[in-house]
Amino acid sequence: MYSIVRPFVLHAVTSVHAGSGSEIGLVDLPIQREKHTGFPKIESSSLKGAVRYHMVQALPEEKKELDLIFGADRGEESVTQASAIALSDARVLLFPVKSLRGVFAWITCPHVLERWNQEMSIHQETISKENAFQPLPVPAPNTVSSDRLMAVNGRIVLEEYTFDVTISREAQQLAEQLATLIGEYSRLRLPERLVVLSDDDFVDFVKLSTEVNARIRISHETGTVDNGALWYEENVPPETFFYSFLYIGHARGNGINGLTTANDIEQYLVKSGKFPSVFQLGGNSTLGRGMMRTIWL
Amino acid sequence: MLFHPKDTRDVMQAASKSMAHLAYHLYYFLEHEWNDKKRVWELSKRLKPVPILPELKAVGEQLRAQREHAMAAWAQTGHVKKLKARLAGRIIHGLGAGHVRETSLTIHPVYGLPYIPASSVKGLVRHWWIEAYGQGEEKSLSEQKIGRDVFGTQEKKGMVQFHDIFLIDGLQLVRDALAVHMKEYYEGKKAATDDQKPVPVSFWTVTAAEVEIYLTANRSAQSDEEAKRLLEEAAAWTKAALTEWGIGSKTSSGYGRFIDVEDVTETEFLPVVRKETMRLEQRKKEQALLEQRKREEEEQAKLALLSPEERLVAEIEQLTDSQADQQRSKDILYSQVIQQQNKQAAQALLAYWQRIGQWEKSASKKQKEKINVIQQLLNGS
Numbered sequence: 193m194y195s196i197v198r199p200f201v202l203h204a205v206t207s208v209h210a211g212s213g214s215e216i217g218l219v220d221l222p223i224q225r226e227k228h229t230g231f232p233k234i235e236s237s238s239l240k241g242a243v244r245y246h247m248v249q250a251l252p253e254e255k256k257e258l259d260l261i262f263g264a265d266r267g268e269e270s271v272t273q274a275s276a277i278a279l280s281d282a283r284v285l286l287f288p289v290k291s292l293r294g295v296f297a298w299i300t301c302p303h304v305l306e307r308w309n310q311e312m313s314i315h316q317e318t319i320s321k322e323n324a325f326q327p328l329p330v331p332a333p334n335t336v337s338s339d340r341l342m343a344v345n346g347r348i349v350l351e352e353y354t355f356d357v358t359i360s361r362e363a364q365q366l367a368e369q370l371a372t373l374i375g376e377y378s379r380l381r382l383p384e385r386l387v388v389l390s391d392d393d394f395v396d397f398v399k400l401s402t403e404v405n406a407r408i409r410i411s412h413e414t415g416t417v418d419n420g421a422l423w424y425e426e427n428v429p430p431e432t433f434f435y436s437f438l439y440i441g442h443a444r445g446n447g448i449n450g451l452t453t454a455n456d457i458e459q460y461l462v463k464s465g466k467f468p469s470v471f472q473l474g475g476n477s478t479l480g481r482g483m484m485r486t487i488w489l
Numbered sequence: 490m491l492f493h494p495k496d497t498r499d500v501m502q503a504a505s506k507s508m509a510h511l512a513y514h515l516y517y518f519l520e521h522e523w524n525d526k527k528r529v530w531e532l533s534k535r536l537k538p539v540p541i542l543p544e545l546k547a548v549g550e551q552l553r554a555q556r557e558h559a560m561a562a563w564a565q566t567g568h569v570k571k572l573k574a575r576l577a578g579r580i581i582h583g584l585g586a587g588h589v590r591e592t593s594l595t596i597h598p599v600y601g602l603p604y605i606p607a608s609s610v611k612g613l614v615r616h617w618w619i620e621a622y623g624q625g626e627e628k629s630l631s632e633q634k635i636g637r638d639v640f641g642t643q644e645k646k647g648m649v650q651f652h653d654i655f656l657i658d659g660l661q662l663v664r665d666a667l668a669v670h671m672k673e674y675y676e677g678k679k680a681a682t683d684d685q686k687p688v689p690v691s692f693w694t695v696t697a698a699e700v701e702i703y704l705t706a707n708r709s710a711q712s713d714e715e716a717k718r719l720l721e722e723a724a725a726w727t728k729a730a731l732t733e734w735g736i737g738s739k740t741s742s743g744y745g746r747f748i749d750v751e752d753v754t755e756t757e758f759l760p761v762v763r764k765e766t767m768r769l770e771q772r773k774k775e776q777a778l779l780e781q782r783k784r785e786e787e788e789q790a791k792l793a794l795l796s797p798e799e800r801l802v803a804e805i806e807q808l809t810d811s812q813a814d815q816q817r818s819k820d821i822l823y824s825q826v827i828q829q830q831n832k833q834a835a836q837a838l839l840a841y842w843q844r845i846g847q848w849e850k851s852a853s854k855k856q857k858e859k860i861n862v863i864q865q866l867l868n869g870s
Contacts, residue, residue: 205559206653249707250566288599292501295510295548295601343504347496352517354496379551379558403598406586407608410616429599465773470562472650472707478641479607480652480705485559 194278194439195454197315198462198488202234202282202434203377205483207403207427209475210234219404221425221475226283229303230399232428234282234473239436242473242482243279247466257451257460260443274444276457282434283307286370286386287398292349294341296431297387299350301394305330305366308435315437328366333390335360337367340384348387351401355389363388377487380431403427427481435489438462462488491518492530509544510601511662515594515693532589536691539662545601549657552600553701560703560758561765568717570724571758572702574731574750579663579694580656581745582609584738592692594662597655603662603695604655605736610702611651614723615640617730639719648716649723652703659698666691694744702727702750724752798831805837810845818842823859827866835866 210233212224226233244262251258263275285304291297305328312325334357341348348355367386374382389397409421440454440461450456461467467486474482491498501508501518508514520533560569582605583595597604618636623629630636641647668687673679704724709716728750730736737745788807792800805822808814818841826834842848847856 205555246566246707249709252708290510290512290598290601292513293504293507293509295545296599343500343507347500349497349500349504352493352497354494354500377558379555380548381551401598405606405608410612431599463773463776465769468566470559471566476608478647478650479611480650480703481607483559483563485562 194441196440196458198438198440198458199312199315200436200438200489201285201374201487202239202436203374203485203487204428204430204432204434205470205485206430206480208234208430208432208473208482208484209425209427210238210473210482211425211475218424219426220423223402223426223428226281230395231284231304232287232398232402232432233284234434234436236279236281236436238473239282240277240279242471242484243468246468246471250468251466256448260445260448260451261457261461276441276443276454277461278439278441280437280439282436283311284398284432285435286382286431286433287394287401288429288431289350289397289401291341291385293343294385296385297341297348297350298382298385298431298433299387299389299394299397301389301391302330302333303391304394305388311437326369328369329362331360331362331366331388333388333393334358335363335388337363337386338384341387350387350397355387355393357387373489374433374487377485378431401429403429425476438467492521493518507542507544509542509548510596511539511545511603512596512598512601514539514662515596516588519589534689534691536664536693538664539693541660541662546657546660548600549602549655549660552602552655553657556701556703557758557761558765560705561762563705564758564762565766565769567708568706568720569754569758569762570704570720570752571754572704572724572728572750573753573757574700574702574728574747576656576697576700577735577743577746577748579665579696579744580605580735580737581665581692581694581739582606582737584692590692592690594693594695597653600655602655602657602660603697604653607651607653609736610654610727611640613734613736614651614727614730617734618726621726621729635719635722638715639723648706648709648719650705650707651727652705654700654702656695656697656700658700659696661696663694663696664691665694700747702731728752798829798834801825801829801831801834802837805834805841808841815845815847819847819856819859823863827862830866832867835863839863839867 209221210224211221214220215222224233224235224238225231240262244258247258248255259273261276264273285308286298286300288296289299309327313327316325334355336348336357336359339359343349346356346358348357363386367383370386371382404424404426407423407425409418410416411418440457442454443452443457446452451460470483470485472482473484476482491501493501521530522533524531563569581594582603583593586593586595594603595606596602618640619625619627619630623633623636630640631642637645639647639649666689668689669675670687671681671685672688673685674681704720704727706716706720731747731750734740735744735746740746792803795803801822805818808818818838822838826838839848842860848860
């Protein structure tokens, strides 16, 4: 039973390859997607694994605490330990798309915003009072937060597609609220770049505007591309925002060193800052991929 | 003539001066001209000048700051090296990528800036290492421990992470051209004779001033000193590879060469990390203080709900061992207990004095009197 819920936003500082294996298609190594919507996602198991890996590397003296929190296999004492925390799949909130004016835009859609509101309200009672959840406004499709992206009056161009848009009060409110949540962590001026598209247009962009990179291997003998060494891999672009929930329960068993209740674990992970504020997730980590910034709500 | 949706074409023609993202200049909106002889639309050969708009520069600066901020956070739990380098001449990356003009340039899909992907950087340094230390044999990489550890193998991932290099500072796109002199020879149709027409091919190159190069390594539970050392080595190799070989396309003609590669970790990056650490500490303190205050307020609110008698008991029970609290117990609280003739409070006060050692015979005369009064109160009817 989890008694504390802490929602958080994940900001992709670099491209992320949370992969789903290989596929027979144009893209050899696709990213994880929700089956029913096609939106990019990060599986909770990928997320938890990445966070755990980072913490184990960074805090080698605290193996016991980490085993207690993340769970452990049969160890020396021949007992298994169930995890005291859980994470939910990270869902997409904002997705960056190049824009003819203003360099790039952050797109979202009513479905995404409504889902956020609904999920936040489910946990309303367990989210502490001072962090009481403010529902996000759900603007009508084809509205923007400012005229910064407008190429000509009332029109924006994302990739090569033109949309007729209007500036709406709700979109401005939404942009302001999101900017407050995200705070100093993104330097790229969210309030000016927000676009709310229809659900269908949003799906098209998140399906077709991810980064698809051709990768090659140069043969050492010839200095040209190795035979068969061309593959395509897909990444979620940097500046994508996801959100997820950290569920905290009491430690199973007796706990150790002042780590017994859910409050203790929240203190350890969140308040004392041991849950990493920047960590790596997914494939190609040696190419700097998958740097994620954690932003607690 | 532009081959794009009509509405987009109209917007583009009206707004061509405000396109900041470089992909729109290089990949989209390519002019076509009608070739009357062949009766087809042909891609225009001319490369129109591409402006670097202030908007793009601003994004570049924000990106630079954001990356530094993220790296400073990363440095709290890992190792980071930061190098700075100057571009010696021009650079071109991704010349051979798929493009209708057959000459391309790598542009970041979101930030709209030219950049050198980390995969290129790592590939270059790895190749350089094999030439320098591995006798040019690929297999030496897996045979030597240091090579295995830094770059990784199929079995184990490397310990050092390479990162994209963005070309932001002093960015300009410059037109360049090469001429194929013996086209038909290269096509395998003819001998290399002097009577073939040269075919000019134009392409884009980039000039930039200073670039920032990051290398990182995870903290290692088993061998942290080793991780630091490997990162140091990798930084030295990166420096050598970038200055000796250069990166990108056409390095044999002098493109993509760097000079003045300098390790600025100590001088520029660590101060930022320290500032970030202090900021985080400060914030933790503020939060702790805030919570402390909240707890106190909650206590106050709870006390406010109690009757005066109950409140007195609660107040005595919360006393700490501090001098101020000890003094308080002896005058204000003591007199209130007597005033209220509050037995429960007297009991609590007794327990407190016993805890702080003011119940024993060693107590002062004045204190003994008070103890007597309390005892009478407790024993009295």
